[in-house]
Amino acid sequence: MTCEQCRERMIDVMYGEEVPPRLSYEFFAHLNVCGSCDREYRELLETREALAEWNLPANLGGESDSEASAGPWSSGRWRKWLPDIGRIAAGIMVLFGAFSLLQSVGLIPGRNQPVSEKRVEQMVQDLVVARQQETLKVIGQALLDIKEDMEDRNKVNLQTVYGDLYSLEEKYLTVLEENNQQLRRLTRR
């Protein structure tokens, strides 16, 4: 992965939306060898951390993100067309609380838990280790296969050599016998 590709993927990896594990692996592998990209990634993370501290004060009668309800819209203008808002809101809150409780104890599936950066790194590391183990296994099996193949070939070669030696010996004995017979014939004459 080049620095340009790394920077193009930085936001994807940082927010973890639809990032294939292989891409994350290549991304973090690049960070390990590239100080510039690594620094940039860390700076972006720090900026996000700073933003995460930006909470709106919760004591302003509806100022916070989650509790803005008691604020400015309790005027008559809203009351005209928002009857029973209190009752509905209370009912919704109770139901939502019960629903959240059931989700938290696992009785209702479907809540998407945010994955932390640390967890993502851990997952990538696990993936790397798993892949390394898998690669070692493949290499080991290949070596065993090569060894067996060589042993088989050696066996075949030895059989051929022994066969050749055996036929040579037979030929040698045959020729020797023929020569002896000729010598005997000459001796008689």
Added chain:
Amino acid sequence: MHQTDEYLLEMAIQGDGGSFGALVQRWEGKIYGFIRRYVGDREDARDLTQDTFVKAYQHLDRLSNPAFFSAWLYKIALNECRMCFRRQKGSRSVPLEDTQKEVDQREREEVLPDRTFEGRERLRRLEEAFQLLPPEQREVILMKEFQGLRFQDIASVLEVPLSTAKSRLYVGLKTLRRLMEESYDL
């Protein structure tokens, strides 16, 4: 029973004000948080939030697909913010001393018991730097960091390609860091 946005919308379109009230209860915190950080001013944010829901109520019939209610609502809020900026001659670049006065004033009015002086100072610099960001970068940071929208939804709200939404976020975060660093150098 938890009622979905779609169900409440259907009821609201049929004239049930209570259903729309429930939707307001469900979404006003998020919309207010979005606008409040966008415009920086509490009173403006309250007015704009109210205007957003009023407009949403008036134009419920224009929402073609109830599944896109949240994106549609953010779009209205975004337009309200942009119109607010235009009314203020398109610039929210506030002189530093004015910002400091505003923050001092706000700190007198508000109680922030959980924050140390250092924490308040950091927050002040962050808010200040954030207000100096170009609007298109501010919008995408708000939607991603504080509203938790998916990139696809952000692209849909802003009506830009997915890659543009991502690059705006990337550049926005880098610019924000630079502005904060510069404020420490001052």
